[in-house]
Amino acid sequence: GQNIDQPTEMTATEGAIVQINCTYQTSGFNGLFWYQQHAGEAPTFLSYNVLDGLEEKGRFSSFLSRSKGYSYLLLKELQMKDSASYLCAVRVHASGGSYIPTFGRGTSLIVHP
């Protein structure tokens, strides 16, 4: 089976930087995704890593170490609208040729003034 672990809740100040960690244990790894989900809404895509290293996209960056089963999402210049749940999802290559994303429980980020 798959095991994905991320902190339940984090708080940060507007304008600051926050790092949300995700560790995973899985077989058939085929990429790691980060999604943002505001309350009552669908998850929206933030980033994708399949090779080791850092992927930067504006204020958001995501890092992956496959050997350590570890990823983080870095959010810079935090804004109040960044208050949301951040979901780490690992995609695995399953039997039958399917690719199945498995999600962690999500990290609820609260940004305060």
Added chain:
Amino acid sequence: ETGVTQSPTHLIKTRGQQVTLRCSSQSGHNTVSWYQQALGQGPQFIFQYYREEENGRGNFPPRFSGLQFPNYSSELNVNALELDDSALYLCASSPPRGQEDTEAFFGQGTRLTVV
């Protein structure tokens, strides 16, 4: 906004009833996955459909079943509803094989309440 549409957006059912949820996939996407998301939890994988066949299944009982149609739209059926089935049901469409570096797009979800 993504091109994935789910209906209905909200639904209230009584325990023991049956429900059908619908999803139309993003243009060009031929794989559809269904997820159940309880309050405060991450989405839990129910099953995936590819070319009208089930192509992977999570830890859900057989009363959760689905269909995919030739236009790649999909249905999730749940029989004998239980109170614990109350959740947000998300549909995600994914691109064809060979384009796995692109993300899955989620619909806005169907909020199911079982009373």
